[in-house]
Amino acid sequence: MFSKGCEYAIRSVIFIANKSTEGERCTLQEISIGIDSPLAFTAKILQRLTKSDIVTSKKGPNGGFGISTNKINKTTLAEIIHIIDGSAVLNHCVLGLDQCSDTHPCPVHHKFLPIRNEILQLVHYTYLKEIVSDLSILNTYIRT
Amino acid sequence: MFSKGCEYAIRSVIFIANKSTEGERCTLQEISIGIDSPLAFTAKILQRLTKSDIVTSKKGPNGGFGISTNKINKTTLAEIIHIIDGSAVLNHCVLGLDQCSDTHPCPVHHKFLPIRNEILQLVHYTYLKEIVSDLSILNTYIRT
DNA sequence: TCTATTTCGGACAAAATAGTCCTTTATTAT
DNA sequence: ATAATAAAGGACTATTTTGTCCGAAATAGA
Secondary structure, three states: OOOHHHHHHHHHHHHHHHHHHOOOOEOHHHHHHHHOOOHHHHHHHHHHHHHOOOOEEEOOOOOEEEOOHHHHHHOEHHHHHHHHHOOHHHOOOOOOOOOOOOOOOOOOHHHHHHHHHHHHHHHHHOEHHHHHHHHHHOOOOOOO | OOOHHHHHHHHHHHHHHHHHHOOOOEOHHHHHHHHOOOHHHHHHHHHHHHHOOOOEEEOOOOOEEEOOHHHHHHOEHHHHHHHHHOOHHHHOOOOOOOOOOOOOOOOOHHHHHHHHHHHHHHHHHOEHHHHHHHHHHOOOOOOO
16 A cells, blocks of 8 residues: 555654653664664655654754654644655556546546545544554554 | 556456457457557466466467456456455555554554455455446546 | 764665566467 | 467566665764
8 A cells, every 4th residue: 555665654653753752752773673664764764754844853862753742743644645655645546547537437436436535534634643642542553 | 556467457357358248359469558558568467367267368360368258247356456466465554564453453453444344345346247337337447 | 072872865785566578389261 | 281360488677666885964971
């Protein structure tokens, strides 16, 4: 569904948000271990999230990544997905047609439309805040 | 969602099924043009569909690909997807966890569960027969 | 100020996916 | 039989995705 980079991005942000909720910044290494992802590749992803102002970063000793309470409350999955994979990923035709719309639909367009809409709703209305609280409440995991 | 090969596979089979319904076999070239796909690559995909007994092929003059009425009635999208992309594609964790299940869920597992089930239902209960009839009835397209 | 720490950023490398090319094999019609 | 047609199959190439490596820049503490 999403690229590896996007998967790591979402898991990274959840990890950082969780730590930030506890008032702690975290380093790349902690994140990479915490979400079980390749360190250098994760670094690249975090750079993009930093430049896009989803997370904040600080160099040097006691540096690392963080995310403000405001961002935790207001950032949705959709924003992260958009930054890493772009908007096309959620609008790509199931059968790969360049043009696929209500007026020029592929053979499964109508069948997938409600599903696509549910996915769009889900990512646009799921905030980091909720996900982070689910971590402890629902016992969910960001690494195996 | 699916690989390019899988997209071409589904579109190819729909094209062939449509022709077969009209009692005509079709050649690789006709398929490639009909669904707007790279010819040689499509050939590879068709080989796999032939070996998996989804479509039939015949060499030589007046040869080409076809699909039996029985197969048109009984083949689902799930079967084609399974042959080309394998079963993992529909069960892959949204956040990329190797293990993601009801008992060891990623943070969005529960949220995506109903959507995943709808997708599974859709592909398992959508038969070629229905798709082919939609081609003319609903004016759907397998090329742009 | 010096050193250790940590992110930034660019170049590079590996792996997976997507796609091509060409020879062989089967089949049909002349 | 022969020639033409069309799929089968193997080797090869290109592109994209995924991932690494390393030096530079920033920052904090001794």
